[in-house]
Amino acid sequence: MMTFNIGPLSIQASHVFLLTSLLIATAVGHWVGRRDQVRIGGLLVDMLVVGLVAARIAFVASWFDLYSAAPLSMIDIRDGGFSVLPGIGAALGYGGYRAYRHQPLRNPLVAGVLAGAFAWFMSGAPALLGMKDQKTVPDVAMMTLEGKPVVLSELAPGRPLVVNLWATWCPPCRREMPVLAAAQQRDTGVTFVFANQREDAAPVLKYLNGETLALDNVLLDQAGEASRAVGSAGLPTTLFYDARGTLVDAHIGPLSAASLEAKLVKLRGNDIASR
Numbered sequence: 001m002m003t004f005n006i007g008p009l010s011i012q013a014s015h016v017f018l019l020t021s022l023l024i025a026t027a028v029g030h031w032v033g034r035r036d037q038v039r040i041g042g043l044l045v046d047m048l049v050v051g052l053v054a055a056r057i058a059f060v061a062s063w064f065d066l067y068s069a070a071p072l073s074m075i076d077i078r079d080g081g082f083s084v085l086p087g088i089g090a091a092l093g094y095g096g097y098r099a100y101r102h103q104p105l106r107n108p109l110v111a112g113v114l115a116g117a118f119a120w121f122m123s124g125a126p127a128l129l130g131m132k133d134q135k136t137v138p139d140v141a142m143m144t145l146e147g148k149p150v151v152l153s154e155l156a157p158g159r160p161l162v163v164n165l166w167a168t169w170c171p172p173c174r175r176e177m178p179v180l181a182a183a184q185q186r187d188t189g190v191t192f193v194f195a196n197q198r199e200d201a202a203p204v205l206k207y208l209n210g211e212t213l214a215l216d217n218v219l220l221d222q223a224g225e226a227s228r229a230v231g232s233a234g235l236p237t238t239l240f241y242d243a244r245g246t247l248v249d250a251h252i253g254p255l256s257a258a259s260l261e262a263k264l265v266k267l268r269g270n271d272i273a274s275r
Contacts, residue, residue, distance in 0.1 A: 012234070012252055021120040022048065029112025036104045040112050043098055043105065047091040052077075055087025063258035070256075078172070079256035135247040137161060138229035142219040145201050150219060152226065153245065156191035160267050161241040163193045165226055168207040173236040176254040180238075181213050183260055190264065193217040197235060198224045240267045 022044060029040035059081040060067050060074050067074045095113065099105045137153040144150060152163070164180055166173035184192040194215055196204050201220060208215065221227075230239060232252060240249040240263055249263050 017120060021116045024119040025112040025116025028115035029108040032111040033104065033108030038104045038108050040105060040108050043095065043109065044112060044116075046098075047095045050094040051087040051091030052082065054090030055082035055084060058083035058086035059258070059262075063262060066258040066261060067256070073256050073258075076256065078253045079259040080251050080253060081256065081259040081262065135230070137163075137241050137245045137247075138226060140195075140221065140225045140229055142195060142221045142226075145205060145218055145220065147201075152193065152195070152219075155193060155217065157245075158243055160190045160243050161193065161245070162190055162264075162267070163195055163226070163239040163241070165195050165197055165221075165230075165232065165235060165237040165239075167197050167199055167235055168203045169199075170235045172254040174207075174211075176236060176256075177211070177213060177215075179255055179257050179260055181215055182257075183264065184216060185214075187264060190267065191217065193219060195219050195221045195226050197221055197227055238263075240264075242267060 025044055026039075026041040029038075029044070033039065056077060062083065063081070073079070092113075095109055099109050140152045142150055142152060155161070162180075162183075166177070168174070180192060180194070183190075192215075194217060196219065199220065200222060204218065204220065207213075208218065227233065227235075227237070230237070230247075230250070232250075234252045236252075236254060238251045238255060238260075239247060242248050249266055251259070251263065255263075
């Protein structure tokens with residue numbers, strides 16, 4: 001399950017795992033430091049913030065040419081653009097510096113970080129983020145805008161596939177659509193599918209015509225079967241499948257040009273490696 005709902009909110013499971021791991025790290029650090037009355041909760045939060053900022057800066061620097069076309073997009077972290085290793089390095093470096101300056105923090109911090117890391121890996125979050133369960137393109141029946149039935153898994157045999165789950169009433173979906181449309185026109189080696197969720201043809205055609213978007217492979221999933229099949233309750237959701245039909249990456253929320261290109265690079269690399 002990639003997401004679940006709490007009322008109107010769509011929550012990603014990986015975020016819950018991260019929060020749980022942070023709470024476990026805080027509890028263990030507090031227990032280890034109880035004799036000296038040392039608490040590390042605030043430091044762990046500071047490390048998380050430092051890590052996220054560093055990861056974002058590193059990602060933006062890597063794709064600066066794409067971000068420079070829309071500078072404000074650099075601070076829009078909803079595109080999921082983070083470089084993991086620089087973020088981890090910055091967080092640990094900051095924590096180590098604080099522990100070096102304040103010796104009583106050392107043992108509680110080391111214990112807390114190790115406990116949190118163990119909880120994170122045992123939660124299954126790395127497997128979820130890395131798509132280690134080898135999910136494949138679901139056999140979901142849809143319709144074209146002309147009413148012709150199609151099966152999602154049969155659309156691009158032997159080719160990388162990007163499936164975007166979206167709706168016309170979804171502002172983030174509308175915001176990312178020009179980015180996906182440009183990628184479809186540019187990257188002809190990848191099949192892009194735009195699977196509209198729970199709407200009929202009329203609002204979809206009205207939106208496409210009003211925005212003058214020329215998209216291929218716009219499909220109607222009026223029962224929302226694709227969302228259920230991949231376990232995502234949030235829109236937009238974009239799924240990246242290699243030429244064998246195996247899920248290699250996924251993103252919930254709007255994509256920027258940079259974050260989309262980063263995932264396409266990963267998709268192309270995975271496709272080459274599988275040959």
